[in-house]
Amino acid sequence: MSETESLMLEILKQLQHDIGLIKQDIRDIKAQGISTHHRLAALDSDNSRQDESSLYIQDRLEKIEKRLEINS
Secondary structure, eight states: OOHHHHHHHHHHHHHHHHHHHHHHHHHHHHHHHHHHHHHHHHHHHHHHHHHHHHHHHHHHHHHHHHHTTOOO
């Protein structure tokens, strides 16, 4: 094997290694993105439940005010 071939082989090996690292980084970023998506979905669900609860409480408060004939 000539010196040029040997040098090219080393360069290709380093490129292959670097591409492997980039692929792993991309996998990690995708996993973090999925995790973030799940957390945001959970927060959105929590907000929806809080909104429903708030509407329920507001409705109950209005009914109580009507029964007590309180004008607000």
